Amino acid sequence: MNLENVQQATAFFYAGFDLFCALLMGILLYTTLTDVERTNKRLHLTHVFLAVIVYCITDIFWIFAYSDVNIQRTILTRYITNIAMYSVMSFCAYTICHFLFSIWKAVIPQKKNCRKDLLIFVPFVLTLLAILSTYWTHLIFYIDSDGNLVRGPLYALLMIILFGYVIVFGLISFVFFLRTQNDFSKEQYLLVTVYTIPVIIGASLHYFFWELPSFAIGFTIATLLIYIITMRGMVSQDALTGIFNRRQGERFFQEQIRRINEEPYSKIDCLYLFMMDLNKFKSINDTYGHTEGDKALIATAEVLKEACSHIRRKCIMSRFGGDEFVIGVVFTPEEAQLLNEKIHDLINRKNEELNAPYKISISVGFTYYKKNYNDFRTFLNNADKLMYEMKEIAHREADLEEEKLGQEN
Structure with a gap:
């Protein structure tokens, strides 16, 4: 088997995983949207479903361009697909943080405070602008003359911003989970802790192995776990008040x-x-x-x-x-x-x-x-x-x- 056939097989294998994850999230999204019960947690969860689906579809185009399968591997197509993928990844990271923040709010109800929302929103807007401008600045990545993707000087910082928040949410929630005996708070902190683990593992693998659909898989596993825990929680929680x-x-x-x-x-x-x-x-x-x-x-x-x-x-x-x-x-x-x-x-x-x-x-x-x-x-x-x-x-x-x-x- 020559190199071109290996690349094609790898690309279809990669895209198959993405497609499976997108279909699974699509089923859960449809199930959630058609359910008569509407809570804030489930509303935020639908946003996460959409984020996973959009990421998986974008990731399919990325791997086809990366492997020169169906999408011609030129410098322009590689820039477009990579900018699209990392932009969607930024959107996904923001959606995850917003979802985790909504769980924290369920534990400690607070008055509407735009400052805390901006604390999450502003860094992701800045990373999105950096990604969109990387074609000219080469700060995040650039495509060399051979069409290879090369990490720029701020690539590591991008990953830290995108997933540093998720890591912080997970670590703080785990500490609170161990310290509190309050049953309601314990369950919410467990939700956040469980969610962050597959996402962080998937993001870490993606950082070192670009050819693996690890982020999509980690993102999907985390969301599926949260969906299962949320459905189980419906048996023990009051639908109107959330307690x-x-x-x-x-x-x-x-x-x-x-x-x-x-x-x-x-x-x-x-x-x-x-x-x-x-x-x-x-x-x-x-x-x-x-x-x-x-x-x-x-x-x-x-x-x-x-x-x-x-x-x-x-x-x-x-x-x-x-x-x-x-x-x-x-x-x-x-x-x-x-x-x-x-x-x-x-x-x-x-x-x-x-x-x-x-x-x-x-x-x-x-x-x-x-x-x-x-x-x-x-x-x-x-x-x-x-x-x-x-x-x-x-x-x-x-x-x-x-x-x-x-x-x-």
Whole structure:
């Protein structure tokens, strides 16, 4: 077999892998777009699917030009295909970082802050400009007289910018994954860590072996893993708010209660159950519609995420149904009281941020587990009773305030 046949076989083998990856991502993209459930995480995931597909198609043209198969290997075609490939690679790296950043935001809800988005956006715009101008500057790469691709003086810097962010996301997330026992945060940090590993391996192999479709394969494997984990997470997460559902919440408490009951002299801190629901939630739905009611539920979940975001001990947030939310956490009594105060403070802050025609208000009842409760149901009922006592107080205060306003008018 002569050299030309070897190059053709290599090119078709390379393109076959790219085509397979593009088809696989296309199937997942179609499945996600036709699903009735639409969450921010899945929306960002569709962008990643598109990025993989675009990269794989561009990569096919690149390998055909590189191997002089179907596309004539001239200096111009080599410049065009390489500029296109590295431009798409820059777009892919930005899409990955934006996706990982969206997962971080799910762990620590933040106000809209353009500075943090610009921190990701600006470097990739600069790299894209450098790639597009490399035909004249030769800073990233250039094509020599024999049609060979030669790395320019800033090629290594390009790779560092493109994938340095991904490495940083992965390392920080792995450290946070090891340090936190907060179940929701742990799962999100695991997502980021799992995603970065195949991408980094694929990018590293691509740096040393240009003839391997390693980046496309690594990109595809990472995205497929995230898709599988996300689909699995749908079983345990509430579709509207993004926090855990009742099933996962009950599982957490049953595991913790079993552990406490098996310890004759438990040395762990108290297992606290915070039971809460929205005050006059029905009136929000009746007056402003169910869309506003959903917004109120989502805002409440964001408050709970933020309130629990820095808790490193065993902790879970879950929606038990309707407007009822539960937090389970291993705490000291002082920490439990501080968490209760923090939740109410954050609710007030959220109301100022939303500037909605209604005010979100919640009643919270919390108690710690005692061995004479025997089971989770008794534990839950006790917290539920305390919550309704707080709810009655809140309703009386609201009625008194309405009467006072009526008298003034």
